[in-house]
Amino acid sequence: STGNAGTLLIDPGNITIGDGGDFSFSLLNGFLQENNLVITTADDNTSNPGTDVGDISFVSDGDLQLLAPRSLDLIAHNNVSMPFRFGVNGAALTLNIQADLDGDGAGSFLVGGDVSTQGGNLNVSAARIEIAGRIDLGDGRGDMNSLNVQRLTSTSDLSADSWVWTSEVGEFIQNSGGQLKAVNDVSISAAGILAADIQSASADLNAGTQ
Secondary structure: OOOOEEEEEOOOOOOOHHHHHEHHHHHHHHHHHHHHEEEEEOOOOOOOOOOOOEEEEOOOEEEEEEEEEEEEEEEEOOEEEOOOOEEEEEOOOEEEEEOOOOOOOEEEEEEEEOEEOOOEEEEEEEOEEEOOOOOEOOOOEEEEEOOOOOOOEEEOOOOOEEEEEEEOOOEEEEOOOOOOOEOOOEEEEEEEEEEEOOOOOEEEEEOOOO
16 A cells, blocks of 8 residues: 555744654654655744744654655755755655745755665755765666756765756756766756766756757
């Protein structure tokens, strides 16, 4: 069974995940055994004006052990930040990230630690994506999709079955030291592209065509 979606709306507007946070990995794991899960921040600055900006932040390393494929949606008015290692064992986890829910252009998806999904897709909507940690969607099984992101910056390896990155005005920047790896296709359409190393069966790169 793929389960039903559960929705968590937390007040105040900032949410922490991990040891010592609002949600431990054991609690998340428990929810995800029976359901897909949606975690969203309260409207930024509504509950405590001037203090909470609507961030979802991972505060420790952690792993999930899934018995069946599940999805986890993280929806934040500001940033979704994953500075620590996040892993999945067992079945695949589709990870849906939506930062900058309020549309002010300040919300980013920030990856500092290694992230793996055991073959689940990673779908991202954010003003910016900044990746320093390695992303591995699992032996060519998972896809990375992002849409209308102002800038994606990567300094580490990104591995997936396929990568699709589309932006009307944004830039795709991959600094030296990392590789963009895809078993099948890489498709990048952006205002500007700086790619250090792309390894894929085929690549469709369009810069400055928007």
